[in-house]
Amino acid sequence: MRFLAALLFLLAGCASTAEGDPRDPFEGWNRGVYKFNEKFDDVLARPVAETYQDFVPRELRDRVRNFFGNLADPFIGVNNLLQGKLSEGVEDWARFFFNTTIGLLGIHDVATELGFEKHNEDFGQTFGRWGAGPGPYLILPILGSSNVRDGLGTALDIYADPMGEVRPIDARNSLIVLRGTQVRADLLDASRILQEAALDKYVFQRDAYLQRRRSLVYDGRAPRERFE
Amino acid sequence: MNRAAPALLALSGLLLPLPAQSADVAPDALVKTVTLEVVALIARDKEIKAGNRAKLISLIDAKVLPHFNFEAMTQLAMGQSWRKAAPEQKRRLVGEFKTLLVRTYASALAAYSDQKFDFRPLRARPNDTDVTVQVRVLQQGAQPVPIDYSMEKTPAGWKVYDVMVGGVSLVANYRTEFNNVVRDSGVEGLIKSLDSKNRSLEAAGAAKK
Numbered sequence: 001m002r003f004l005a006a007l008l009f010l011l012a013g014c015a016s017t018a019e020g021d022p023r024d025p026f027e028g029w030n031r032g033v034y035k036f037n038e039k040f041d042d043v044l045a046r047p048v049a050e051t052y053q054d055f056v057p058r059e060l061r062d063r064v065r066n067f068f069g070n071l072a073d074p075f076i077g078v079n080n081l082l083q084g085k086l087s088e089g090v091e092d093w094a095r096f097f098f099n100t101t102i103g104l105l106g107i108h109d110v111a112t113e114l115g116f117e118k119h120n121e122d123f124g125q126t127f128g129r130w131g132a133g134p135g136p137y138l139i140l141p142i143l144g145s146s147n148v149r150d151g152l153g154t155a156l157d158i159y160a161d162p163m164g165e166v167r168p169i170d171a172r173n174s175l176i177v178l179r180g181t182q183v184r185a186d187l188l189d190a191s192r193i194l195q196e197a198a199l200d201k202y203v204f205q206r207d208a209y210l211q212r213r214r215s216l217v218y219d220g221r222a223p224r225e226r227f228e
Numbered sequence: 229m230n231r232a233a234p235a236l237l238a239l240s241g242l243l244l245p246l247p248a249q250s251a252d253v254a255p256d257a258l259v260k261t262v263t264l265e266v267v268a269l270i271a272r273d274k275e276i277k278a279g280n281r282a283k284l285i286s287l288i289d290a291k292v293l294p295h296f297n298f299e300a301m302t303q304l305a306m307g308q309s310w311r312k313a314a315p316e317q318k319r320r321l322v323g324e325f326k327t328l329l330v331r332t333y334a335s336a337l338a339a340y341s342d343q344k345f346d347f348r349p350l351r352a353r354p355n356d357t358d359v360t361v362q363v364r365v366l367q368q369g370a371q372p373v374p375i376d377y378s379m380e381k382t383p384a385g386w387k388v389y390d391v392m393v394g395g396v397s398l399v400a401n402y403r404t405e406f407n408n409v410v411r412d413s414g415v416e417g418l419i420k421s422l423d424s425k426n427r428s429l430e431a432a433g434a435a436k437k
Binding site for chain 2: 021062065066069109112117118119120186189190192193196197198199200203204207208211212214215216220222
């Protein structure tokens, strides 16, 4: 709690850019973390992900993605239930059941073939569904783009993450690194395209994140923002 | 004759403008035909598969560009700043933005063309002139990525004026960037900054070959 207070104080201290974007009052802090994250990505995350993609065959990477995706489905279901979406929640649990059994601990996504679609939910989206606005944009160390609402959501996501229960600690850490590598490898194309498309990568990435999260809260059916 | 026939056939295929009567083609049918055709052409082309970006861009120029309204896209991306531009500047802005978008589109196609597509049925009334055509890119073990084409009916057929990928509007995403540059260095500054972006991408592309 004291850490949180200190963090908020720090954020407030950084919020002093004159002509800043109203959605990004912590831009000073954010740009600092952004720089750190870019560095981290340049020297560690991206090279590791590229090596992984070069040396691990696609078939095996699909199995790894499915395995971790399956472990995430129960809490995706919990979030769907918390958002009052009963059938989606049940679908997520059915996915977990079929993929864990017939799909051999989740490495095969048989549920999709059976017609149970994979969903994208987390606690940040649940808060959004309950009416919480995004709050100021916030870049988290390593994890990247977020906002105050989704940051709190991410804290809960991490708390609920079944990976936290894995013992011994070494095994847990290895699994977390493997999952992170898989996630980064899946983003290699997208991050290269972002690099090409953006004039100012910080701004482009921020706006894309905010649009993306808004869309996810509405499950892709967000009311259109009218252009003038 | 027999041996020349296939070559002639292929040649005539190249010369035919894609949907000759595109004014009558329904928007969802148009998206589906063009997408599948382009994906098939990429799959067959060894040079594009090997990373020949120039060839991919000329394919996009021929097959995809006629169905986009770049002036509308530029105008929407500029927002308030569009009015500050002189007609001559508008022309250059549209040209530069088009180059950037085509390049981005080419990268996206190169990366995702071997995925499976799910073309959603169009939900629109018969006399609607502004519709959203929905396509979903299916991927292993992850939620499908929705691609929504915002399309407007014009005398020359349906034209795309925005693309939303995973809920992110491409046009809206440039809005803040464009306005920031215009605020700091004017419309001329934005043209310069787009131009140098395009040049650096071209140089990077050439260096790779």
